[in-house]
Every structure is written in C-alpha cells, then in structure tokens.
Amino acid sequence: MEEQDLTGEIETLKKKLAEEQGKLSDADLILSCQKIEPITQVNIKVRKVLKGHQGKVLCMSWSQDKRHLVSTSHDGKLLVWDAFTTNKEHAISMATTWVMACAYSPSGQFVACGGLDNKCSIYPLLEEEPVTKKRLVGTHTSYLACCQFNTSDHQVLTGSGDSTCVLWDVESGQMIQSFHGHAGDVQALDLSPSESGRVFVSAGCDRAANVWDMRSGQCVQLFDSHESDVNSVRFYPSGDAFVTGSDDASCRLFDLRTDREVAVYKKESVLFGCNAVDFSLSGRLLFAGYSDYVLNVWDVLKAKRVAMLYGHENRVSCLRVVPDGTAVCTGSWDTTLRIWA
Amino acid sequence: MSSIAQQKKIVEQLRAEASMARKPVSECVKDMIQFMDSNKDKDCLVSGFQSKKDNPFQEKGGCSVL
Secondary structure: OHHHHHHHHHHHHHHHHHHHHHHOOOOOHHHHOOOOOOOOOOOOOEEEEEOOOOOOEEEEEEOOOOOEEEEEEOOOEEEEEEOOOOEEEEEEEOOOOOOOEEEEOOOOOEEEEEOOOOEEEEEEOOOOOHHHHOEEEEEOOOOEEEEEEOOOOOEEEEEEOOOEEEEEEOOOOOEEEEEEOOOOOEEEEEEOOOOOOOEEEEEEOOOOEEEEEOOOOOEEEEEOOOOOOEEEEEEOOOOOEEEEEEOOOOEEEEEOOOOEEEEEEOOOOOOOOEEEEEEOOOOOEEEEEEOOOOEEEEEOOOOEEEEEEOOOOOOEEEEEEOOOOOOEEEEEOOOOEEEEO | OOHHHHHHHHHHHHHHHHOOOOOOHHHHHHHHHHHHHHHOOOOHHHHOOOOHHHOOOOOOOOOOOO
C-alpha cells in the first residue's frame, strides 16, 4: 500500500514540478539573443602537440599556474607536462590500466588520479620520487570516473561507476559525505565556481545531471532531458548554469535559477557522441570534443556552431580551457594532447 | 536501499524541487549576457590576443636580442 501511495505522489509531484518550471518560461535564450552580434569566426589553431602517452588519453587537468597540466591514459600512465615547452616533468606508472580520472590540486603540489583500480590516489609532485609517496584517499566499489579537489588540497570529490559521488578528507582518507541518487555510472562532475564548497553537479549513464548540496548530501535539482549517457559536465563561469555533453550527440545548457534547460547545441550533421565540454573565459564559446575526432566550437547565445577544428586522429576524450582562458587543451584516443589558441 | 526507502527519498527531493524559488528565464538570460559582456575583453579565445607576444602558447619565431 505504502509503495502505491509513494508512486502516486511521485507522479503528482513530477506534474507539479513541470508546471512550476513552465510558469517562469517567459523568454527563450536563443530568441532573446537574436539582436546580439554573432561570433562569425574564431582564430584558433593547434599551437602545441604533447606526445608521450602510449595509450589512449582519457583525462587531463590544468594547474592553477596556467602552465602545467596532468594527463592520464589507458595504459596506466600519468604524465605532468609543461605546456609552454611541451616537456614532461613527471611520469608515473600506475598499477592499473584505464586511469580515467585525474586532477591537479589548487596549490599545484599534488595530483589525484584513479580508474579501474576503483581508487583515488594522490601523488605529491614536489617529492623526489612521487611514485613512492603515493597516498590512498578513498576506494569505491567500481571504477573511478572523475575526481576534483574541493577548493583546497585537503578534500577530493570523486564520482564512480558505482553510481555514487563521495567527498573525501585527503589527510585521513575518511569519507566526509556520500551522494546517492544516480541510477547509473557517474561519468563526470564539476564544482560550482560561485558556490564553491557548497554546490556541485554530477552526470552519468542514467542520462541525468544532478545538482547536490554538498553539506547535506541531498540532490537539490535534477535535469534529465538527454537521450543517452551524459559524459561531461561543466559549470558556466558565473556559476548560474552548466553545460552537459552526451552520447546523444548534443550538448545542453541548464540554468539553475530558472530550473530548466535553456539551450541545446546540436546539428543534423553532428552524429557522434560528445565526450568533453568546457566554456571560454566569458562563457560565450562552448568547446565540445566528439567521437568523430572533431573539436566543435559553439556560440552559446546563438546555439550555432562557429568552428570545426580538426587535428586529432581518434576520438576527443577530454578537454579543458586554461584557467586564464588563453587556450584550450584536448586529449584524444590518438595518444596525444593538443593545445589550441 | 529498499525500494520504499528509495521512493521516499525521491518524494522528498521532488517536494523540495517543486517548492524552490525560481527566476524567470528573461532575467537569467539578461544576467548571462551581462556576464559575457563584462568578461569579453579578457576572453582571448573570443577577442584574440592584443599582440602575438601575449599568447603564451605561440611558437617564438624570428630573432631576439640577447
């Protein structure tokens, strides 16, 4: 009986929610921006090619110094690069393959990573032999898909194939908070730039993007308009919205304050899944990497593609804009990373 | 988690979501455009670099005075 009541209430609430969301839909992003000058071209090309991985590049993360980056690959290697010179400054071999997640710590002194080992580990970069100074932060019951430091070097947020996200204390390896709500593998997460330490968004194979209150562990908003796995999620730089990239070949922009999808970035000729997304510094451009090797650049306000950038010889698996917005770095299954500026 | 506990959680979340305060889309669009405008000049991938030398990823070409 109780179960029936609950199912009934869920249905009623979903209807009410849709009504509420509809009420304030007094405008349309794309229509409202018709008078704004379109971006007609972007002068971006490959400036650096980072060669050194022997397997598919799966993840990359910029240091706050805007110069160094860390990348991981499916053969179990972690490399730290000087992106200005393309020199490799550290090479660490992990005891696992498919290192799907990596993150540079805010101070630049540590990198966190993990993958099929189900673990999130941290390496100190300033030590002589980082590999011997490895520290285990936390373990999931399935693969580690994504990780990010939470405002300082002391906390790491992880997302996993076990469909949960967990906030860990680095020093003690204790779980601070766990986040249950996804009905499938978590693929990506991003911390809010404006509500830092309080709000993050995660997305995954249940086609949904969940917004979480970090302190209570409660999911506070849920967006599920994608038609296939969501592979990537990134906050709009003001923190008011976020974008997702999905296997359904579209990217979608969701606004938190209006609580709805406000734009879709897709085209009939774009057929392949989108694996990675990020914004330019002002949020005007959306960079999206696809399985057909292309880096597409979208005008966020017009939902129009302004450039198709070719260079990679296999799927683009990850991408990130430099913290100061000077360039975008892509990683690919072709084993290279490229810096576009 | 049992299915009842799970459903209770969903109900809780939907109740909270349904009662949250929302802003009209028009206001959010305005804020978004304003944010872009005020950060436009700093956005090198949109506005480009003032000179090639400002691009830290540009290959250094030609001669330099030692």
